[in-house]
Amino acid sequence: MLNKYARAFFTRVLTPFAAFLIRRGVSPDTVTLIGTAGVVAGALVFYPMGEFFWGTVVITLFVFSDLVDGNMARQLGRSSRWGAFLDSTLDRVADGAIFGGFILWYAGGGDDLVLCAVSIFCLASGQVVSYTKARGESIGLPVAVNGLVERAERLVISLVAAGLAGLHTFGVPGIQYLLPVALWIVAVGSLVTLIQRVVTVRRESAEAEAAEPPAKPETQGSEAAK
Numbered sequence: 085m086l087n088k089y090a091r092a093f094f095t096r097v098l099t100p101f102a103a104f105l106i107r108r109g110v111s112p113d114t115v116t117l118i119g120t121a122g123v124v125a126g127a128l129v130f131y132p133m134g135e136f137f138w139g140t141v142v143i144t145l146f147v148f149s150d151l152v153d154g155n156m157a158r159q160l161g162r163s164s165r166w167g168a169f170l171d172s173t174l175d176r177v178a179d180g181a182i183f184g185g186f187i188l189w190y191a192g193g194g195d196d197l198v199l200c201a202v203s204i205f206c207l208a209s210g211q212v213v214s215y216t217k218a219r220g221e222s223i224g225l226p227v228a229v230n231g232l233v234e235r236a237e238r239l240v241i242s243l244v245a246a247g248l249a250g251l252h253t254f255g256v257p258g259i260q261y262l263l264p265v266a267l268w269i270v271a272v273g274s275l276v277t278l279i280q281r282v283v284t285v286r287r288e289s290a291e292a293e294a295a296e297p298p299a300k301p302e303t304q305g306s307e308a309a310k
Contacts, residue, residue: 094151102155112153112160114168119149120174124181134193136263137250139244143182147239172218175235178209182242183207186267197302203269209274210238215279225292227309233273241266241273278299 105115123146130139153171156161182204190200213231220227233241245266252260 094148095155098148098152099155099159102152102159105152106156106159111251112156112162115149115153115156116167116171116174119146119153120178121233122146122149123178127178127181127185128188131182131187131246132192133233134189134254136246137249137253139185140247140250143243144247147178147243158258172214176214179210179235179238180207182239183210186242188244196264199264199267200272202264206238206267206270208241208273209278210235213274213278213281216278216285220281220285220288221287225285225288227284227288228282229280231277231280233270237273239271240272242269 123143126139126142126146130136130142146209150171153167154163159169183203186203187200187207190196190203194200214235217227245262249260252258
């Protein structure tokens, strides 16, 4: 849902920066790779130590590369299958690092196996939600559904909650509970989104098969051959 509105807004905001990088000879693929590396470093260095505020600051600085690289490609007229593949693949890597950081924290210093399990579910369900759409489209279905919690929602909810929860280290009382609440919201929302997509693919598959002409029987041909 956020993709529809937030992406268009930030694309307009980041267009001058994308043009600046183009003038400096930076390629969209380079931005994609650097952005992913920054997100992974921020998540796997800071989050396992419980440094959620600074980890989120670092991640946020790099996460907008997902919009900048596409903007650059459009300005250059170089939108390609390779670019789309690389961007989508590295998005999964970045998502895995963010929730992996939560997992490492709750399995270690956070000492909470329930939230560790919830974080694992968020990681796995997010990957499967993305896979269902990609797999449905690969077999020729539109998968025309706006899920309750898609990638943009997962990132915004998780990163905002993590950043605010990190203010606990600066003396803000009680705010550390925002992250556990956010992880539960993401887990439930991802499950609902997964069900939405599976139901949609099943319906679209049935409609596509019903619209196909019936196969001609082969018995007449075999009889004629005799």
